[in-house]
Amino acid sequence: MESLDILIQKGTIITMDAESRVLEGCALGIRGDSIHCIGGGVEKYPAKKVIDADGCVVMPGLINGHTHAAMSLFRGLADDLPLMEWLNNYIFPVERRMDRDFVYTGALLACVEMILSGTTTFCDMYLFEEEVARAARDAGMRCLVGEVLYDFDSPNYGPIQNGFSYTESLIETWRDDPLVSIAVEPHSLFTCSPELLSEANEIALRHEVPLILHLAETKSELEEVEKRYGRTPVEHLQTLEMLGPHLIAAHCVHLTDNELGVLADSGVKAVHNPESNMKLASGIAPVPKMISATLTVGLGTDGCASNNNLDMFGEMDMAAKLHKLSTLDPTVMDAQTVVGMATLGGAKALGMGGLIGSIEEGKKADIVIIDLNKPHLTPMYNPYSHLVYATRGSDVLHSIINGRLIMEGRKLLHLDLAEVMAKAQEKAREVKRWVSSV
C-alpha cells in the first residue's frame, strides 16, 4: 500500500471543487507537495504524519489576492485621516527611508499573521520586492509578487529603467521556485506614464507572467486620468492594448456596466478589497455585477495601513455584508460564493486555478484546518455560513502549504515568532523617529 506523507482524517472537507462537494468525516492523503487521494479507504494508508480533524473543517488555504505585506509595520501608525495628510506626513516620509531589511522584516511579520489566520497564498506589490519573496520562502508561503513601478525614482531601484531590469531579474531568479512567482507591477494609471505602462505590459507578455496594477480605486484617480488622457481608466488600458487574461486589476471600484463587460470579455481578473475601500472611503466595487458578467474575482485585504489586518475571514464577512447592503438584497453574495472568492476564485484571479484553490487530487496541498469546537462556532448547521459570518482567523488550527506542515496547533513550526515580533518592534521604533522628524 502506498505511503502518505500526511494523512488528515475525520474532517469535514470543503472541497470547493466543480461540484462544491462537502465530504463529512472524510480522509485526505498528501504525498510530496500534492493532494494524492481523498475519500473512502484513505484513512487506512500508512502515513508519516496523521492529523486528526474530528470536529474540524478542512478547506483550501485562503488566497489573499492583493496586499502590501511589509506595510504591516505601519499598522495603526495613522488612521482616520484625509488621504493627502496620511500620505505626506506618514507614509511617504517613512517609505523614503526604508531599506531591504525593513521590507523583509515587515513582510515576514505579515506572513506570520497570514499563516496564523489561514492564508496560504498572497499576491503582493511593494518596494524591495526581492525581500518579500525571501520572506515568503522563509515562511513557507506561496506568493505572486512584483516590484512596484512608477514614474518617480524609487527608494529601491532609482529611475524606472532600473525598475524594469530589477523586475526582469526577479523573474529570472525565481523562475523555477516552487512557492514564489513574479509579476510585473506598474502601480496605477495616475502614477505611471503610458510609456511605462506599455513597457511593463510588454515585459509581462514576453515572460508570460501576470501584469498587476491598481485600477479605478478612487474618484480622484478617475478625474486625474480623465484630465490627462480624456478617458476612463478602462478606456485608457484599452487604448494601450493592455487588456487581456494576463492582467490582474486590484480594487475596480469605479467601473461602468459597459466596462465590466469589456474586462470580462478580455479575460481580465479582478481583486476585491472591501475593507480598504471602506476605510479609505473609496467606494463600493460592483462585485455582484462583476460575478454576473462572469468576471473572475478574487478577494484581498490590501495593506495593513488601510485595513488594518490581514485576516481573510474578516474580509469574507465584510464582502458578504457590504454587497447585501449596496444592493439592498440579503440574498446577494451568499456564504458559498464568498468562500469561493477567497479560494478557487482567488486562485483563478492569480492565474493559479489549475494549481491551488480547491481540494482535488493532483492539486498542490495548500490546506487549512479550522477548529469548530468553539462557543462562537456552536451549533453548526452550515459550514459555509460559519466560515464567512462567524469564524475568525484565530480559529485556524493547522496549515499545510505545498504539502509541508507549516503550522500545527497554532504553533509555527519553522519560524521563531518572538524573534519576528521583536524585530518588527525594533523597526517600529525607527518609524516613530522618522515620523516625528517630519
Next chain:
Amino acid sequence: MESLDILIQKGTIITMDAESRVLEGCALGIRGDSIHCIGGGVEKYPAKKVIDADGCVVMPGLINGHTHAAMSLFRGLADDLPLMEWLNNYIFPVERRMDRDFVYTGALLACVEMILSGTTTFCDMYLFEEEVARAARDAGMRCLVGEVLYDFDSPNYGPIQNGFSYTESLIETWRDDPLVSIAVEPHSLFTCSPELLSEANEIALRHEVPLILHLAETKSELEEVEKRYGRTPVEHLQTLEMLGPHLIAAHCVHLTDNELGVLADSGVKAVHNPESNMKLASGIAPVPKMISATLTVGLGTDGCASNNNLDMFGEMDMAAKLHKLSTLDPTVMDAQTVVGMATLGGAKALGMGGLIGSIEEGKKADIVIIDLNKPHLTPMYNPYSHLVYATRGSDVLHSIINGRLIMEGRKLLHLDLAEVMAKAQEKAREVKRWVSSV
C-alpha cells in the same frame, strides 16, 4: 495600608474618562465590586490577587447594546435568504416550539461567547427572558433584559395581558440584583398596537425602568407604519408621548434629520447595529449625524441569526468602516469615537453611565485585559486604532465583572465550557428536527 481584592499592574489603561486619559504602565486596584484606585503607588497595595498586564491594554468591558442572546442557537441555521422565507420557514417554526430550557441554554452559550470576546454587559430582548436573566447571573455578566411584547400570543406568556404581568414580575424579582436589570420591551411599532405601546410605556415610567424597542429598522416598517397610522415611526412615538430619556431605540436606520433632532431633544438613546443592518440589507443608520446631533449612541451586535456572532470588536471595525463609506469621508467615526460607542456611550445608552463604561475610581469594576503581544497587533502605535481595526475577540485575556474575575488567561472560571457547548449541540439537534418537519 488598605488591602485590595484585585491589583492589575503594568498595563496601558484606556480609561474612557472625561479627559480620555491613556495611562501607560499604570496600576489599578479593585475592592469589592468597584474600582478603588488608579495610578501612582497603587502597585504597592497588598492584594489578594495580582494580574500582570505588561504588554496589555486594560479597558472598560465592552457593552453590547442590543442582542437576542438565545438566538445563538440559530447561528447559521439559515442565511442569505429573503426575509419572509427566513422567518416563515426557519425562525417562526422554531420559536413556536421553544421553551425555558431552550432559551436558558442559548443565552448561556451567548454569555460564554460574549465573555470570551470582551463583553461584560449586554442588553437583551427575547422570549422567556427570566431564563436570560438566570443565564447572565450564572455566567456572572451584567445585563439589561426584558420580555418581548407584541400583539400576538407569546409562546411564553400567551396573551399580552400576561406579558405585562410577566414583565412586572421580572421587575419585582430582580429589583435589587447587582447584575441583572429589567426593561419593558415592546417589539416594534409594526408588531405592537398603540394600546400595547402606551401600556408598556406606562409600566416603564411607573417602575422607573427603561423602555426598549426596535425603531425604523427597515423600509417595510416605515411603509407599514405609514399605511396604518399615516405617520413615520418617530412621529408615531411622539403622538403616543413615548419619547423621553427612558426610551432606548435599537437600529434607527431610517430617520430624517429632523427626527434625529427630535430624538436628541427628547433624550432618547439609540443603539447602532451595523452588521445586522448590512446582513439583512436594512440600510445604514445615520450615526455620524446622530453623534453631531448629540444623540447618545451605543453599539450592538443584534442576535446571532443576523450577524452571526457576538464579537463587539468586529462590530467596532464594521461601524468605523461603514460610515467612512457612507459619508465618503475617511475621517468620520475615528477609532476613539468608536471605542467610546462600545464603552461609555453604550453605558449611557443603557442608563448605566454613572455605573460602568469607563475606568474611574468609584465605578463598578467591569474591566477587560487584552493581550497585544500578537503578530496581528504588532507593532503598536495607537491603542484605539488597534482596538477597532485589528483586535479580535480572541485577543481578550482576562475579564472582570462587578469586581469578580470571570475569565483568566481565556479560561472561564465559573462555567463548564464543554457542558455549555454540549447542551447547545443537543438543542441544535431539536432545531434541525423542527425545521425539517416544516
